[in-house]
Amino acid sequence: MTGHQHEQRHSAALFEREKEIAAAEQAVDSFCGRAAEGDAPLGGLLLYSGAAGLGKTALLAEVRRIAMERGHCTVLAARGSESVRSVPFHVVRQLLQPAIAPMSTAERRDLFGSWYDIAGPALGVAPPGERQADPQGVRDGIDWVITRLARRGEPLVLVIDDAHWADPESLAWLTSFAVRLPELPLLVVLSYRPDELPEHDPAFADLVGGRDVRPAALRELTPAAVAELVRMALGDGADAPFCREVWAVTGGNPYEAVELIAKARDRAIEPVEDCAALLRGLGAEARGNGLVTRLAGLGAEVTRFAWAAAVLGTEISPRLAANLAAVSPATAAECADRLREARILTGSSDLEFVHPLIATAIYQAIPAATRTAMHGQAAWAVTQAGHGPAAAARHLLEVHPEDDPQLVRQLRAAAREHLAVGAPHAARRCLERALEEPPPDEERAALLYEFGCSALLTSPHTTIGHLREALALPDLPEELRVDATYRLSQAYGHNSQLPEAAEVVAVEAARTPTGPGLMRLQVAHYLWRSMQVEEVDSVSRAQRVADIADRLDGHDDAERALLALRAFDGMLRGENALRVTEVNDRALVDGRLAPGMGWTNTEWGFEIPSIICLTFAYTDRLDHAEELSEEAVRAFEISGWSGAHLAFAHDLAGLVHRRRGRLEVAETFLREGLRLAGRLGPGLPVQWDGTCLLIDTLLARGHVAEAQAVAEANSFRAPYSPAIVMPDAACLAGRLLLARGRRAEAVAELEAAGRQLAERGRNNTLWAPWALDLAEALAEEDPERARALSTEAVQQAARFGTDTAMGEALRRAAALAEEGKALSMLECAVGHLSLSPSRYEYAAALVDHGAALRLDGQCARAAEQLGQGLDLAELCGADGVAKKAREELAAVGL
Numbered sequence: 080m081t082g083h084q085h086e087q088r089h090s091a092a093l094f095e096r097e098k099e100i101a102a103a104e105q106a107v108d109s110f111c112g113r114a115a116e117g118d119a120p121l122g123g124l125l126l127y128s129g130a131a132g133l134g135k136t137a138l139l140a141e142v143r144r145i146a147m148e149r150g151h152c153t154v155l156a157a158r159g160s161e162s163v164r165s166v167p168f169h170v171v172r173q174l175l176q177p178a179i180a181p182m183s184t185a186e187r188r189d190l191f192g193s194w195y196d197i198a199g200p201a202l203g204v205a206p207p208g209e210r211q212a213d214p215q216g217v218r219d220g221i222d223w224v225i226t227r228l229a230r231r232g233e234p235l236v237l238v239i240d241d242a243h244w245a246d247p248e249s250l251a252w253l254t255s256f257a258v259r260l261p262e263l264p265l266l267v268v269l270s271y272r273p274d275e276l277p278e279h280d281p282a283f284a285d286l287v288g289g290r291d292v293r294p295a296a297l298r299e300l301t302p303a304a305v306a307e308l309v310r311m312a313l314g315d316g317a318d319a320p321f322c323r324e325v326w327a328v329t330g331g332n333p334y335e336a337v338e339l340i341a342k343a344r345d346r347a348i349e350p351v352e353d354c355a356a357l358l359r360g361l362g363a364e365a366r367g368n369g370l371v372t373r374l375a376g377l378g379a380e381v382t383r384f385a386w387a388a389a390v391l392g393t394e395i396s397p398r399l400a401a402n403l404a405a406v407s408p409a410t411a412a413e414c415a416d417r418l419r420e421a422r423i424l425t426g427s428s429d430l431e432f433v434h435p436l437i438a439t440a441i442y443q444a445i446p447a448a449t450r451t452a453m454h455g456q457a458a459w460a461v462t463q464a465g466h467g468p469a470a471a472a473r474h475l476l477e478v479h480p481e482d483d484p485q486l487v488r489q490l491r492a493a494a495r496e497h498l499a500v501g502a503p504h505a506a507r508r509c510l511e512r513a514l515e516e517p518p519p520d521e522e523r524a525a526l527l528y529e530f531g532c533s534a535l536l537t538s539p540h541t542t543i544g545h546l547r548e549a550l551a552l553p554d555l556p557e558e559l560r561v562d563a564t565y566r567l568s569q570a571y572g573h574n575s576q577l578p579e580a581a582e583v584v585a586v587e588a589a590r591t592p593t594g595p596g597l598m599r600l601q602v603a604h605y606l607w608r609s610m611q612v613e614e615v616d617s618v619s620r621a622q623r624v625a626d627i628a629d630r631l632d633g634h635d636d637a638e639r640a641l642l643a644l645r646a647f648d649g650m651l652r653g654e655n656a657l658r659v660t661e662v663n664d665r666a667l668v669d670g671r672l673a674p675g676m677g678w679t680n681t682e683w684g685f686e687i688p689s690i691i692c693l694t695f696a697y698t699d700r701l702d703h704a705e706e707l708s709e710e711a712v713r714a715f716e717i718s719g720w721s722g723a724h725l726a727f728a729h730d731l732a733g734l735v736h737r738r739r740g741r742l743e744v745a746e747t748f749l750r751e752g753l754r755l756a757g758r759l760g761p762g763l764p765v766q767w768d769g770t771c772l773l774i775d776t777l778l779a780r781g782h783v784a785e786a787q788a789v790a791e792a793n794s795f796r797a798p799y800s801p802a803i804v805m806p807d808a809a810c811l812a813g814r815l816l817l818a819r820g821r822r823a824e825a826v827a828e829l830e831a832a833g834r835q836l837a838e839r840g841r842n843n844t845l846w847a848p849w850a851l852d853l854a855e856a857l858a859e860e861d862p863e864r865a866r867a868l869s870t871e872a873v874q875q876a877a878r879f880g881t882d883t884a885m886g887e888a889l890r891r892a893a894a895l896a897e898e899g900k901a902l903s904m905l906e907c908a909v910g911h912l913s914l915s916p917s918r919y920e921y922a923a924a925l926v927d928h929g930a931a932l933r934l935d936g937q938c939a940r941a942a943e944q945l946g947q948g949l950d951l952a953e954l955c956g957a958d959g960v961a962k963k964a965r966e967e968l969a970a971v972g973l
Contacts, residue, residue: 093137094304094333099127099295103142103268110234110266111149122234122260126287127270129297131436132334135270138297139240142268146236152266153178153233159244161439162392165473167502168201170249171221174237175202178228190227194220197719200500201248207499210681211533215758216719217501218252225256226263234264241435242287243271247279248502254282255758279504299331309350312340317350324355328362334434335362341422370437371444377417380406384414385423388430389442390453390474395430402460403453451479458489469496472509480515487518491529498533501719506533507541524555528563531570539574543567550587560587561596562682568603569684572610573723575764577801580607598637599682605644606686609651610802617839621648633665636675640687642666647690651803653842653879656698663694672707678714678728685711685724692731693805696738697845699881701916705739708732723765726755730768734805737776738883740918743956746780749773753793766793767800771811779919781959783818790815807832807847814852822856829853842875845884850875851891858895869895883920886911890924893931902931909944919960922951926964938971945971 198220
């Protein structure tokens with residue numbers, strides 16, 4: 080195709096697109112204009128939709144031209160392709176390679192920062208790691224890279240054509256990233272076919288569905304526009320009937336109209352009514368069987384070369400296409416020339432089809448057996464070129480099952496590569512195809528195990544199904560059986576199916592011989608039992624764990640895990656805190672997590688270090704808890720685990736800051752944890768943790784309306800999480816109702832929570848202060864019962880024995896005490912809390928003590944306590960306590 084012909088085709092595709100071009104010019108002018116004036120450009124999203132052939136590609140090319148002409152921005156472009164949509168991160172790589180490829184390794188490392196080893200493999204600039212990458216972490220890393228590119232140099236314009244054919248990994252990134260566009264100097268322009276949106280990504284359908292940004296829908300050309308096209312190409316002598324027939328044959332489709340006119344010119348057809356009857360035959364040549372017939376007319380070698388190009392898809396290497404077509408390089412060059420002349424291919428060093436419609440028609444025309452053989456040959460050629468199993472996988476997926484063990488091994492290797500770059504969906508496609516081969520009997524169980532584990536970080540439900548299937552097979556190796564069972568229990572637990580999590584390991588433990596594997600299964604069984612809010616026979620199970628743990632000294636990871644469970648049980652049950660922390664210390668090695676039980680360790684999971692941290696947080700060992708929570712955040716960030724793991728790490732950090740009394744810092748961590756959890760979907764345990772902790776923190780701050788808003792936004796209502804959360808969800812619901820003045824409802828909620836906790840022997844008054852809250856709710860209508868409840872809570876706190884528990888229980892019980900006892904109880908509370916690391920509780924006790932002193936006429940002492948309490952409350956961010964302190968100070972004349 081000559082340059083003039085290409086220009087004609089391009090301009091023809093823009094006929095009757097004045098409104099769409101004007102919208103593009105306005106968006107680009109606004110974006111680039113602000114950059115030219117030194118202002119921060121306002122990012123956004125520009126959408127174009129339309130069926131095949133309506134000129135979306137030409138319109139996006141015009142957007143690119145406009146942006147480059149305006150200057151003050153960098154334009155990066157990519158295109159989805161039906162043939163390579165199984166290649167993970169293909170579109171993202173297309174976008175970023177032009178910007179990243181010229182950089183040195185040092186420059187790339189500087190650009191990526193700590194995300195180099197996480198997002199680098201997905202973008203092809205760093206080797207894959209050995210462990211499974213978290214897809215959310217990889218997406219976050221890509222966010223970071225693009226954000227830095229946009230902010231450190233010129234603002235970016237990202238243009239993505241045929242987004243409906245983007246690979247799932249790129250589409251998932253694009254969909255999640257789009258919400259950030261208004262805050263970035265980044266304009267994204269997309270085109271897509273509305274009737275071919277991918278079913279696997281409903282979020283993308285929402286993005287382009289016009290909810291926030293209305294797409295510009297391209298329409299067919301009018302008869303007048305087609306007539307103008309005809310006369311531009313064939314001369315002003317083209318008569319109206321001929322032009323009308325061109326429009327009728329093509330339906331006003333710009334691509335088909337241009338192709339039909341070009342063929343009429345090539346055949347020297349006179350553009351008059353007498354020749355209009357020839358147009359229908361010519362039009363058929365541009366699509367479907369007509370195109371295939373036309374291709375066959377170019378000769379066998381040219382046809383085979385076109386088939387090879389269709390199998391390869393995009394960015395077609397002429398050398399590789401020649402290999403697949405079994406022609407010499409010289410013949411391949413001649414074939415490429417003839418296909419360019421026929422307006423089928425374009426390009427030189429890399430070839431492309433002129434239009435996706437042509438590529439699809441040619442690919443579908445290849446005889447099935449030939450197409451399969453060519454995919455097999457392409458896979459071999461890609462592997463021989465050193466591109467690795469993952470690059471060959473898209474061709475292997477198209478090969479028919481033939482009971483080939485080598486193909487199974489190649490697909491398993493490709494799946495491992497996909498997992499290492501954060502593409503579990505691509506890995507599962509490879510493993511699904513390997514199962515169809517089928518694999519040798521001795522490999523099938525291991526393959527199902529790999530299949531199940533591929534979804535561990537992203538889809539517990541998927542993991543459950545495949546691991547159960549693997550465990551049902553008799554030939555799964557013993558060491559894999561234990562690991563598969565443990566991971567299956569984790570998947571159940573993360574899917575809020577705690578009874579199933581405990582049951583599956585109990586069943587497997589019954590058939591496992593004595594040894595490390597059995598101990599690991601027993602730990603998992605006790606872990607998932609202890610995590611259940613409605614655990615049956617909780618008291619006896621806790622006693623069994625205690626009987627085992629009391630004989631252990633923590634010489635291996637299994638023993639340390641059991642000791643951690645024993646300490647966690649003791650904390651929930653309100654046992655003596657010194658004894659609890661002594662056991663918890665034995666779960667560590669030299670005061671730190673054992674090397675085999677780190678936060679990202681896949682053998683034991685993050686649950687064991689989590690309960691160690693939680694136990695320290697509620698036993699006044701906040702230095703240890705803070706160190707562990709910081710380590711969790713750091714470990715998950717370094718590993719790129721940005722999903723539930725990082726969300727829970729933020730929750731742990733928020734809990735520690737809440738216990739310390741750093742309420743504003745706690746709120747920041749917890750809101751970030753909820754944001755991270757919100758990306759995973761509703762109702763998961765990690766969302767319950769973040770919601771409960773944030774509500775508790777806001778109530779401590781005195782922000783009742785905000786706490787209620789968080790509750791409503793996160794569906795905080797019965798039925799509550801089946802997993803234990805910190806603080807207890809039902810107790811917290813009662814406290815929130817009480818804070819809102821809904822006493823009757825609070826009483827009902829707290830009564831039910833108290834019964835359930837008492838049945839299970841969970842008496843920690845800090846984690847679940849139901850008795851103190853219920854006493855406050857009953858104070859007016861049943862003061863005697865209120866005092867009895869608060870007295871029992873003080874006794875439970877004394878049994879636990881931490882200064883925080885004792886001080887807080889005494890402070891709250893003082894409000895219900897008989898006349899003459901409140902002041903001494905508050906003095907005792909202040910004494911305990913002055914030794915506690917929990918500054919919020921200390922501030923509240925000082926203010927309550929000051930208020931009681933004022934009522935007792937001791938104004939000087941009252942002012943001193945209130946002033947100290949006010950200062951501490953302000954440092955904590957406890958606005959409600961600070962407000963009460965000011966009111967009391969005003970009452971004593973200060």
